[in-house]
Amino acid sequence: MAYTADYSNFEFGDAFRGAFEGKRVLITGSGKDGGIGQSLALAAAANGAAVVGVHFHSSYRDGFDLVTAIRAKGVKAFALQADVTSMSDLWASRSYVIEQMEGKGPDIIVCNSGLTEGGYRFGRALPKIDGESRAERRARVRQSFISDLNESRMVLDTKIVGFVSMTHMWAGEAIYHEQPLQMIYISSMQAIEPGIAVPGYVVANWAVLRLPEVLRVNLGRSANLVNASCLMLPFIRTSMTQDYAENPKVFGRWQPRMLETHEAARSVTQLLMQPSEELDLGNFKLNVGGTKEDIELAWSRVRLEVEEDKLNWGP
Numbered sequence: 001m002a003y004t005a006d007y008s009n010f011e012f013g014d015a016f017r018g019a020f021e022g023k024r025v026l027i028t029g030s031g032k033d034g035g036i037g038q039s040l041a042l043a044a045a046a047n048g049a050a051v052v053g054v055h056f057h058s059s060y061r062d063g064f065d066l067v068t069a070i071r072a073k074g075v076k077a078f079a080l081q082a083d084v085t086s087m088s089d090l091w092a093s094r095s096y097v098i099e100q101m102e103g104k105g106p107d108i109i110v111c112n113s114g115l116t117e118g119g120y121r122f123g124r125a126l127p128k129i130d131g132e133s134r135a136e137r138r139a140r141v142r143q144s145f146i147s148d149l150n151e152s153r154m155v156l157d158t159k160i161v162g163f164v165s166m167t168h169m170w171a172g173e174a175i176y177h178e179q180p181l182q183m184i185y186i187s188s189m190q191a192i193e194p195g196i197a198v199p200g201y202v203v204a205n206w207a208v209l210r211l212p213e214v215l216r217v218n219l220g221r222s223a224n225l226v227n228a229s230c231l232m233l234p235f236i237r238t239s240m241t242q243d244y245a246e247n248p249k250v251f252g253r254w255q256p257r258m259l260e261t262h263e264a265a266r267s268v269t270q271l272l273m274q275p276s277e278e279l280d281l282g283n284f285k286l287n288v289g290g291t292k293e294d295i296e297l298a299w300s301r302v303r304l305e306v307e308e309d310k311l312n313w314g315p
Helices: 014-019 036-046 060-072 087-100 134-177 199-208 211-225 261-272
Strands: 024-027 051-056 076-081 108-111 181-188 226-233 283-290 295-302
Touching: 014 261, 024 036, 036 051, 036 060, 036 108, 036 261, 051 060, 051 087, 060 076, 076 087, 087 134, 108 134, 134 181, 134 199, 134 211, 134 226, 181 199, 181 211, 211 226, 226 261, 261 283, 261 295
Parallel strands: 024 051, 024 108, 051 076, 108 181, 181 226, 226 283
Antiparallel strands: 283 295
8 A cells, every 4th residue: 555644644633624624625636645735635634624525647556556545534525536737638538627626626736746856957068988988978968968958848838837727727717617726836945945956846836836826817897806926945855855854055045854745734824824814925934943943934025026127238
């Protein structure tokens, strides 16, 4: 069974139930065991959600096991397999989601993606290998170039195309049926504090930060029906980051240790207890302070401001 989470870690108590209680929640990228998406699905289920949609693309075994675990706790849950970058695949999932949510669309959609790059130095050539011919080096550099860009493209497609597609489809549903919707986009602190070796991940997460404002402008008078905000999360221990969990060079300048998924989910749940209109259009960063033994978590609101300087570079 590909499910290792401790459900009790996600039962945050009555004080936290206001975030999800009685709501229909859909979370993309929530199938992978030990991932951020899974933790948010468990947080919703363990804190009063009426129904939880567990979306995945390839992690179907983990996803079905998560649905089984949630149902075992008496909470309605369903699995949804779809490629969010495929328009036909995504559109085909629409009626199924509404059916599983008893004829209504989601109240909350969390757009999450568990993808990142394996790591490569953007814009830097591969080091030479002693005894390697020029022809072999060219072949190795070309293959590395193709592989690296394919990784970046997958991250960009999923994080940008996928998030835009989910927003376009479900915001349209919400407005047509006059049903309020809250969109939550999972970004990363690396969007504003770039780390090395993950260029596609950094660029994609920066682009995500503009989605709430883009949505508001396009909705016009209907903007009051759809609230949207971005969450910039710190380093969290998942299957992708496990190998770096004890390496302070990777994350040491940002936080004393990696967060566990239930710690991050608790903080997200706490933030979502705020009225949706107060979160609307906000970019919220989860800050990690304190020590390894005594972690301190606090949210801050990040404002993206553009400054324009006049230039006297005329002819």
